[in-house]
Amino acid sequence: MxxxxxxxxxxxADWDGAPTCVGRRFTVGDLESExxxxxxxxxxxxxxxxxxxxxALGVLDRSEEEAExxxxxxxxxxxxxxxxxxxxxxxxTELDLLVAIDDYFSAEKMLDVAFMSEGGKLLETDALAVGxxxxxxxxxxxxxxxxxxxxxxxxxxxxxxxHPNSPPITPAxxxxxxxxxxxxxxxxxxxxxxVRES
Numbered sequence: 001m002x003x004x005x006x007x008x009x010x011x012x013a014d015w016d017g018a019p020t021c022v023g024r025r026f027t028v029g030d031l032e033s034e035x036x037x038x039x040x041x042x043x044x045x046x047x048x049x050x051x052x053x054x055x056a057l058g059v060l061d062r063s064e065e066e067a068e069x070x071x072x073x074x075x076x077x078x079x080x081x082x083x084x085x086x087x088x089x090x091x092x093t094e095l096d097l098l099v100a101i102d103d104y105f106s107a108e109k110m111l112d113v114a115f116m117s118e119g120g121k122l123l124e125t126d127a128l129a130v131g132x133x134x135x136x137x138x139x140x141x142x143x144x145x146x147x148x149x150x151x152x153x154x155x156x157x158x159x160x161x162x163h164p165n166s167p168p169i170t171p172a173x174x175x176x177x178x179x180x181x182x183x184x185x186x187x188x189x190x191x192x193x194x195v196r197e198s
Contacts, residue, residue: 154188
């Protein structure tokens with residue numbers, strides 16, 4: 001069955017479909033990074049995601065801004081859920097994590113303020129560090145904690161991004177406040193390179 005609800009789809013920064021499809025570089029204020037993903041739009045078809053081309057947008061007689069607003073409305077209507085877990089870092093140290101992996105568009109739920117705010121409540125914080133390393137994966141931890149723990153989180157995000165079987169999005173770690181993306185925690189993008197490639 002065909003689904004005609006327009007949705008956002010995050011793609012890696014070097015995505016080769018960018019020139020012909022409706023979309024834009026995902027931006028975080030004035031920050032510049034080679035790891036900022038591409039934000040495209042399209043339809044979740046039974047066997048593939050159909051990206052909305054600039055030509056098709058003209059036929060639909062709507063602006064890119066209108067298409068983006070519609071896609072985000074549809075994203076907010078999608079159901080996703082948080083699962084609480086942890087990452088052991090030693091005998092007595094654990095990194096408290098939330099993951100959402102139950103939807104093809106779990107990574108895009110980073111752009112759903114209400115869903116991310118729910119994650120903050122679960123971790124009892126208004127500041128989150130968030131990774132969207134690959135298709136269908138959203139990871140979050142407290143944004144205010146020991147730098148060693150945040151480094152371990154960045155390494156986990158990077159390892160998932162660099163895993164050969166993961167459809168990649170970005171190794172970047174984003175900073176969220178009250179559910180909204182406000183910055184990036186830069187410098188850990190290559191920490192997981194090679195960790196899970198064997």
